[in-house]
Amino acid sequence: MGCLFSCFFFICCVFLPSFAFSGPISTHSISPNFTVSNIQFIDYSGTFLLSPNGTFKATIDAKPLSSYFYFSIVHTASNTTIWSANRNAPMSNSDKLSLTTNGLTITNQAGKVLWSTPPLSSEVSAMQVLETGNLMLVDAKNVTLWESFDYPTDTIVMGQPIPVGKSLESAVTGEDMSVGDYLLQLTDSDVVLQWNRMTYWKLSMDTKAYKNSNGAVSLMLMNGTGLYLLASDESKVVIQVAFTGPSGFRIGKLGFEGRFSISSFVRNKWMLEFAGPVEKCDIPFICGEIGLCTRIPLMAECSCPTKFSSQTNRCMPVDSSLSLPSACNATSTGSQLNSSISYLGLGQDMDYFFNDFREPAKNDINLSVCQDLCSQNCSCLAVFHRNSSGSCYLLENQLGSLISTANSENDRFGYIKVLGNFPPQNPIEQKGNRKHHFPIAGLVLLPSTGFLLLTAFVFLAVQWLWKNRLSKTRTAKLARLNSSSSAELQMISIPGIPRRFDYEELAAATQNFKTQIGRGGFGTVYKGTLTDQTIVAVKKITSSGVQGKKEFLTEISIIGKIHHVNLVRLTGFCARGRQRFLVLEYMNRGSLDSTLFGNGPVLQWQERVDIALGTARGLAYLHGGCEHRIIHCDVKPENILLHGNLQVKISDFGISKLISREQSTIFTTMRGTRGYLAPEWLTSAAISNKVDVYSYGMVLLEIVSGRNNCSLQTCGHITENNDIEGGLSSYSSSSEFRLYYFPLIALEMHERRRYLELADPRLEGGVANEEVEKLVRIALCCVHQDPALRPTMANVVGMLEGELPLGEPRVESLNFLRAYGQRFTETATMEGPSSNVATIATYNSLSYISSQQISGLR
Structure with a gap:
């Protein structure tokens, strides 16, 4: 019966291409010879093959907002693609998918093969989609010849085994299914995420992952209770992530943005159960090349590091005479040799995602040697050097985003290679003959010039000592005159301190502290209006003694630097004798x-x-x-x-x-x-x-x-x-x-x-x-x-x-x-x-x- 249906369908497709079907043509098994294209489906659903219970369907359809068509397996209820055949060779709506005894083939209108299954061991008897979502080709004895589970794309489903060596590859975008830059790879010890083959996340480092044994991993499998890395006998769990949410159809997906997530389809909506990495700044290209990512919980703020500025959506050196080296090829190698190579320092509070996942290129070397190693390597684009150990890390081939660490104990410093496009030196000078080009008068004047420089140096040194002594004398006088207000001097010296108000300003703004709007353990809050008509809240610190002073110093030195949409901003402060005031933004409700x-x-x-x-x-x-x-x-x-x-x-x-x-x-x-x-x-x-x-x-x-x-x-x-x-x-x-x-x-x-x-x-x-x-x-x-x-x-x-x-x-x-x-x-x-x-x-x-x-x- 199934064969008769398939033959009828084949005749309709080939000989009656203009016939208007009222709905999607679908069945549970298709036999050779069968040809189909998207243009045959009037309702644009593209469905021509269903799993036995209709949980999954085989379609030829386009992604939303896209004109490219893909032969895909889709989860019916959520309309989620779990596998695509021709992701690197998208079809037009008239390109054809053909099932023959030799396998599956996608060809364009000119007859060019866009995708096909590999050579098979025997002739194909049928194509089926199982209730697991696995697309299979079987022979007359129902022996599996080929299955989609052996060729994962960017998604795994429950029951789909991923052996060591297999991987998930991200798409370029949500519409472009072509293979992107991110890879989820199963190794013999872990699951790792990589960007351009550089590791930036491991499953074992996630707080939700539990390591049960030290055996070698051979298989990754997801079921209704968790994600498991299994040993070779497939009975021992090496690492697992347990699911605590309600049971439902689950998928694991490597998103085009570089994050691996596991979601469950419950009550007709997706529920996120696991994601790695959690922090967006841990994603390598989140802020583009050399972009600086600052951590905001579950979010990221992008900027350019010091000495760089945003130019055409890319961080480039502020100095226009400098440029970034391009990829390592014959042209770029020549340009680097003909240019002056230098390095722009990144500062102490920046790091690179890959540094914690690999061994340094060299140890026990100084920064100069580390930079020389990079200069001699056209694929090297930057270096990081650790002062304490002399470790040298080379960043090669392509640069991702930098991470703002805000860690004062970090002694790993980064340097970006840049090229200076200067004209080459005179060949004669390069041979060491510069002395022949000095004017003779210059040789005569050199001793007198040195004497003048020495005299100037002595004069400046005496002047500096005199000013320094005078400054110390004035400071001592000020300290004696203002011993009662030493705390105020200390406050003034705090870096990044906000505006300092006079007491009279605050008294006028609050009408002599007339309208009280709040009271706390350390002070009373009054409503005030500054001369520029800005409404503020003025907090008068009422606690006395050392502890109150300590709290005040903490507030002005820390809160003054904090800027967040959900934190009250400190506008300024006032210190008058033992009286302390904070000026804060006003919240009218x-x-x-x-x-x-x-x-x-x-x-x-x-x-x-x-x-x-x-x-x-x-x-x-x-x-x-x-x-x-x-x-x-x-x-x-x-x-x-x-x-x-x-x-x-x-x-x-x-x-x-x-x-x-x-x-x-x-x-x-x-x-x-x-x-x-x-x-x-x-x-x-x-x-x-x-x-x-x-x-x-x-x-x-x-x-x-x-x-x-x-x-x-x-x-x-x-x-x-x-x-x-x-x-x-x-x-x-x-x-x-x-x-x-x-x-x-x-x-x-x-x-x-x-x-x-x-x-x-x-x-x-x-x-x-x-x-x-x-x-x-x-x-x-x-x-x-x-x-x-x-x-x-x-x-x-x-x-x-x-x-x-x-x-x-x-x-x-x-x-x-x-x-x-x-x-x-x-x-x-x-x-x-x-x-x-x-x-x-x-x-x-x-x-x-x-x-x-x-x-x-x-």
Whole structure:
């Protein structure tokens, strides 16, 4: 029957090309001789072969916005291409695909072969697409002669084995399926990503990868539970990445931008489960040739390094007399020999992606020798040299992007080879005969010229010593005259310090500090208007003593250099005697707590999500995007400010402390706010940026519920299902009061998968269960008792944006919430106004230990 259908279809295609079909022509098996082209399909679907259940289809179709056609296998439900035959030789809509007993062939209208299967061991009997997505040619005995799984393109599917030596090759763009510059290669020990054969990522270095054994890898396989690198017997797992998301059809894809990702198709949409590398700056060509990539969590900022400028979308030397050498060929070799070779230094805070994945070309040599090695090699375009070890790294053939490291301990310096197009020297001079061209008068005047130079040198040296002594004398006088304001002199000397205001300016701007708009642990904030009509927030530092001075110096020296859309910008400062002021940008909607907990308009769900995302981005920048790592240590709704269009900015770095990127140590002067303090404050555990992650998780729960986590509520009773009945609206003088600890309720509702009950009731059903689930799961992951289990803020941003899969809260690390919650949920029946005061006092006694107690413990 299948053969009759195929013959009928063949006759229609050959003899009736103008016949209009009402729909796609498709079957589950095709026999030779069969010819098809895209132009035959009136509905442009291009489908002519289906898998038994229709999960996959064989098509000849064009990519969107493209006029090129490809013979491809496509996942039907998502319309995602998983394999293409002629990716380097695209078809026109009238080019033909032919199935004969010798195999598959694609030819153009002139009869030229664009693509074909290799010679086969026997004659083809049928072409089929399996439910796995594998396209197969079989003989009369159903023996496989050829299969697409043996020739992967840029995508793998579940059940598709990738042996050692096989690879995925990226496309050029989303529309151009031609082979691009990126390669995912399976080696006998790992999976690596390469750009122009230079490694820039390994699976084993990813935090989600687990190494189970040290055996040699022979096969990579993906199924419904994870991605596995298997040993030769295929029973031992060497490295694995486990999937935690809902089960669905999964693909692994090497994107044209250079990132390998694994996604699951669930509920008719793709859910990202894994991506590597996570940071965009780790992708080699993200900013183009010699472009400088600065890390912003899950994003990248591109610029040109010093001594280079952007010219026609490419970083070129600022000095127009210099040029970059081209690829190594006969022409370029000659141009390098006829030009003056020099090197432009990149500075200490830049590195190259490939340096950490290869051995240096030479060790124990100085920079001059390293550069000589590059100068003698026309394929060498730049060098990196490590001062401490004398290691020399040669960058050859093609340059990718540079990475801004902001690491003061890096002693690997980079130098870009440049060519100076100067005319060659006189051949006679090159032979060493320059002395014959000196005028004789020059020989006579040389001694007198040397005497004059010596006299000038002595004069300048005496003058420099005299000025230096005079400067020291003046400095000593100033120090004696201004001993009471030495701290102010210290502040003035801080590099990059913002504008300094006079006290009188700020007093006039704030009308003698008339309008108070906020108050914090270290100061009071007033609204002010500068002479140029700029509205600002003026924070008066009210704490006294050494600690207040230290916080002030920290703020002006660090915040003044920070520029991020989700962080309040420091405009300037004022120092007058022992008085300290900060001038900050003004946020006209005040703090999140007044908006979230107040009586104004209810924040809609999307607004809450935007606030959560903006806050996460700001913290992620503090933790990893700055020159130094910064711990906020007082993340709470009062320190999250909003502008007119709900733009989110984090404020109050007065209690921030700095640590280096490699350092995690215990601090003794950090303080926070009750209800947001991480458990490690009460133990001997080290304090790291994970304390901010914990505080953020607590804030996120409040964003979901629209109320304080530790809240005093009236209540009727708690039902058997732990549902909360009653509320503040049912208050009466004889009400029963109960102290609710919302994080515990969130944990219990998570265990029962009843997320919608946690949403702010004022939303009145304006949010879906899965939307609440997303934020609650992220929040619970953030408040794990074990800091190591908490995600980084960069990963939180990824989960909120959908770039990373949602984490699964670990209940064993959340059981501490039950102990906290037990104290908060003790009830008491009280009558009269005095009872309310007693209840509030009880609440305060049951809440977190005070910051003063913490300081004592530390």
